[in-house]
Structure formats: C-alpha cells, structure tokens
Amino acid sequence: MAASRDLDLRLVIVCLVLIRGYSPLPTTSQLAETNTMRPLTPRGFPTETFEFPTEDYSQMEDNPVTPPITRNTVSPYGKTPKRCDYNLCLESQIPCAVLSSSTGCLCPGFTLHNEVPQAPNLKSVSWNGSEVVARWCAPQSYVTAYIVEVGGKERQMFRKDQRSGGLGDMDHNAEVCVVAVNDAGESERSCLMYAGDSSLPLKAGLIGGALGFLLLLLLAVLLWRHKKQRKQEASISMHDTAETE
Template sequence: MTSLRKNLAVLLLFLSASPFLHSHLSSHAASTLPPATRPRIIFMDDLSSDNYEDDYIDNDNNSFPPEVLHAVQTTVLQQNPQLCQHSPCLENQEPCKLISKRTGCLCPGVSGADEPPHAPRIHMLQPISEGDNRGKIEVQWCAPSSVVSVYNVLIEGSEVLEFQEVSRRGLIGSLEVGTKVCVEAVNSAGHSVPSDFSCTRYNPPEFSDHKLFAGVIGGGVALLLLLIIAAVILWKHQLRKKAKRDSADGLGNPSYSTEGTL
C-alpha cells in the first residue's frame, strides 16, 4: 500500500515537472474545442464620409478593408454646336475643313468623291449693262454639298462652258428670251442630274436697257411737244395783246388839229 502511494506521488511529480507534456495536452484540448466566433460590428455614422475605414475594423486580425476608389464625377458643359461661317454661294472662300479645324465649328455633310455630286442651284441670270462685258449675261450659282471638280454651264442649243471648282459665277453670251440654262457639277465619279433648281429660263428684267432707252425717247418727245404747245400759246397771247393795243389807239383824223379848224 505504501509503495502504491509512492508511485502515484512520483507520477504526479513527473507530470507537473514536464512543461512539454503540459503544452502538448493543452494544444490537443484546444484543437478539439470549436473555434470561437465574434460578431463583426460595423459603425455607419456618415455615408458621405471619406474616413469610414476608421469605423470598420476586423476584430479577428485587426486589419483594414481594401481601399475603395471613388469615381470623380466630372460635369461636362454641352454647348449648342455652331455651324461654320461658310457660304456655298460665294467664290474663292477658305475651305470649310480648315475653318472647322481652326475654330471648332461644324461643316455641313459632304458626299465623297466616289459618288456623283448633287446638283448645284442657279441663283440668277443677270444681264450686264455697263463696262466691257456690256450685253453679256452673268450666271450665278450655289455649290452643292458634294466634292466638285468643275462646273459646266449648258445653254440650250449652244456650247457648254466649263468653270473651275471655286467659281460661283460665269459670263455667257447674249441670250434670247426663254432660253434654258443649266449648271451641272462634275467630279471623277460622274456629273449631277439636272433638276428644277439647277436649270432656269432666261427672262430679262422688266427695266432692261431697251425699255429704258424707249422711256428716254418717249420722255424727250413729250417734252418737245410741251415746248411747242407752250410756244404756240405764248405766240397767240402776244398776238391778242398787240390787237388790243392797236384797237385802243384808233385811227388818226386828218381834219382835226390842235390849232383850230383848217
């Protein structure tokens, strides 16, 4: 009995004196227990705050959440697009592409050189009344929204006149009233199709040179007639005055004398 007690005492002393065995038993006991979980507490004071990561801490490993990149909102002011100051009816202008590149304006849509151009628009047929080109007709047109190489002016029953791509006017010979004139655009893909606005008939203005000349002649004749009538009236008036003066004086009596009777 005494020996048994001694053996138990020695065993207890050995167990208490062995730290390695104690740590092994403790780790084994800890591994058999279920892991302790801690609830995650999230503090949300202000959603618009940029420092919310200070309120979000992982209690398990004391680490911060991954950094969140905020999108920067940029306000873009949209302005109304402005068209370039480029008239299709004026010649020798700066190309619209260069104006757009310099000012940022918008050019009208233009069809490419790989398709026939649209028809130009005739602006007017105007007779020249003075200068070296007196008696000729000036054709004015507006360019289409297309790539153009040359312009052709077609005169009914006459020749075809060719003008450069930058031209918007041209001189042709005298025309009879009612003559049809057309302007067509030409490029490497073909030519434009005649239309109601690319063709017109020559109708001279009402106040042409002939009518003005006739008016001047008529006015001169009328003025001459008025002068003749006025001269006749004045002549007759002078004749009446003379007749009255003669009748007032009367005829002299030869038997009458201031000195007495003869």
C-alpha cells in the first residue's frame, strides 16, 4: 500500500511539473509588481507613457471664444456727429428726426409728445400788401399745430411745419399771439402788438387818384374819337351833296 501511494504521489508531482513547464504561472512577486489599473503593453512596442490632452473639446465647441468687443466712439458714418442743418424758423423742412436717421447728425433737444410744448417765438406781424401776416419760430418741442390769436380770440390754426400765416385784414393796435399745441396741451403765448401801416391811407389815396386819372383820360380819348368820327361823317355827307347838285 505504501509503495502504491508513493507511486501515485510521484505521478502527481510529475504531472504538475509538466503542466508548469508548458504554461508557467506568475510568482507572487510578479503579481505584486503588476498594476491592475494599468493597461498591458503589447510585446514589441515601447513602454513609454503617452499623456493625452485634458481639454474638454465639447465644452469649447459649446462656448466658442469670441474676440473682445471694442467700442467705437465715432459715428457709423465715419465722422464725428454734427448738429443737423435744421432751422427752427424755416417752414416746410424735412423733420429733424428724418435728417438724423439718414445722415447721423444730432438734433436739438426736443421735449417728448407727452409734455406740454415750450412757447414759440413770434418774430413779426406785418402788412404784406393784401393782408396781415404773422411769422414765428418753432420751439424745441413736439408740436402738432399752431394757433394764432388776435385780441385774445382764436383767429387761425396752422400745420406743425408752417412758420407763417395770413390773418386777413385787421384793425390797428391789435394784440397777436401764437401758441404751440400737442396732445399734452398748449404752450404759453408769444405775443406782439400790431400797430398797422401808417402809410396805408396815403397809399390808398394815391392808388385811387391814379385810377381816377386813368378813367378820365380814357373818357377824354373816347370823346375825342367820337367827335373826330362825327366830323368825318359830316364832311362825307357834304361832299356827296355837292356832287348830286
């Protein structure tokens, strides 16, 4: 029995030796040196360690880098903005807002549409040969119309782009006022006294005298031609009578 056991043990040892010689198992020291987190390097390749970039390219694509924005102090038209060529005393002009949007110029400071306008500036009230005409300058405000008063009563209403208007015939020593109007209300009044033209009666007399003289001259010419025609007719009739005798 002992001999058979020794024989079986030898056979087992021989088998183990043969198996180990065919596929050697790693020793304990080799297992300790092996890093289980490190990928195995194939044989024949260098064992250098490659460092991969740590940037997050997906984040860079989502948030692209933009160049810094520089503020331009010059107007988009390439020049320093200037005041618009807009005269508050001229009528039928292009609105200053339109000039500013097209040329980049600066309009004078205007009050808003929901604020009562400032008072206009009544420049003159004079006789132009056929009627009394008032002239004014617009305020730096939003205006929808102008009202001209004579003697405290409304006389005429004018458009927002007008700067003058005829008032017809007026008595002497009448107060004329102009008022700017918008949706918020009326401005204060700008007034002048109209004293009339002192030379108007003289002019009317001269014109009337000239017309009378022309009428008299025309009548005299007509009478002279009529007398001349009658003389010619009388001489013709006398000549005919002499020939018949």
